[in-house]
Amino acid sequence: MARITAGIATSHVPAIGAAIDLGKTQDEYWKPIFDGYEFVKEWIKSNTPDVVILVYNDHASALMLDIVPTFAIGFADEFLPADEGWGRRPVPTVHNHSDLAAHVAEQLVIDEFDITIINEMDVDHGCTVPLSLVFGQPEEWPCKVIPLAVNVTQFPTPSGERCWKLGEAIRNAVKTFPEDLNVQIWGTGGMSHQLQGTRAGLINAEFDNRFLDLLAHEPEELTPMTRIEYLREAGTEGIELIMWLIMRAALGYGVEELHRFYRVPASNTAVGHVVYEARS
Template sequence: MAKITAGVATSHVPAIGAAIDLGKTQEPYWAPLFEGYEFAKQWIAEEKPDVILLVYNDHASAFSMDFVPTFAIGCAEKFEPADEGWGPRPVPTVEGHPRLASHLAQSVIQQDFDLTIVNKMDVDHGLTVPLSLMFGQPDAWPCKVIPIAVNVVLFPPPSGRRCYELGKALRKAVDSFDEDLNVQIWGTGGMSHQLQGPRAGLINQEFDKEFLEKIVNNPEELSRKPHIDYVREAGSEGIELVMWLIMRGALNPEVIEKKRFYHVPASNTAVGHLVLENKE
């Protein structure tokens, strides 16, 4: 049977993708950030997941202000890198897993989560930057990926509690799939940052570090944090952190923390990263 064995959390800052694509990873500004992902790159090469459920938010590439689903799942065979205004990133096409994705949709919808099923969409930096951080620059991504898009762009976003419970529903769905698969779930986005207005450039290290601690060791409490706390303490784009709760909800209550990394700044954003394994 399929099994979720581990979770990964990471920021998905677009400038990180540009640094990779332009060969700047060893420049003094960027080198400390990429060094923080060296453990994860070695770890995932050993773990060899068959499928990644990758939770991210679209940045007006697949969806527009005319149509923004709260939760959406990509059920296609493949997903092309999106053109975000300066051409698609030079990264491989993302290969999906339609059979598992359809099973997840069936199971999660029957658990009363209304997922939007998407059979064709391009994927932007929210999804491709995490893949690049973990796998480098391969000719093809080494595993299948199922995109799970969450609206954290247009008000109102889903609550942290709803995201946490969705993670639990996804775990139950994976457990009932009748193929032997090593599945990981990734939560992306964040950490504290604001891109506009008088608080543009806001980074709250105290909030970020507390969040990293609680999502590992007290996710139930963290799942009850209201939206306004994210906006007030972590900036308008800090709300992306609720997507990490989907990842955490899909894991066991107790996990083994393999890696924790925090770095500021990357562009105008704080970067956070976790590698968690299920504790049996």
């Protein structure tokens, strides 16, 4: 049967993608950030999964504001990098594992998640920047990727508790898939940041590091946190951290933290990154 073996979480700052694409990763400003990803780039070489379920949010690239699904899963065979206003990123096309995506979607509906099925969409920096940070700049991504989009841009957003339950449902769905697959789940976005308004530039390192402390071994402390608490403590875009809860719940309660990285700032945001291995 399929199994979720590991989880990765990372910020998906669009300027990080631009730094990669423009060859600026060793510039004085960017080098300390990319150094924090050297561990995962080496680790993934001997731990490349068959499939990544990549939990991210669209930034009005494919899912425009006229239709905003709470949770959506990609069903197309492939997904092109989105043109976010300055052309498509020069990164590989994302190829889906359609059979597993269909199985997960069916099981989520059985578990009373009204998941939206998307048969055609492009994927923006929320999806492609994490892939670049982990896999570098290959000709093709080395595994299949199932995009799972979460609404964290338009009210009402899902609660942290609902996201945790979604992660548990994904875990249960994957382990009932009959094919022998090594699956990883990635949570993206965050950490604390606010891009507009009177608090633009807000970064709360104390909140971020406590979140990281709890996420590994006491995640139950995070699930009751309300959307208002995320907004107050981590800024308007800090709500993206609920997608990390989906990743964490899908791993089960026992994990080993292999790597943790935190850096301020990166394009006016806080960057966080963890690598977890699921315990049997």
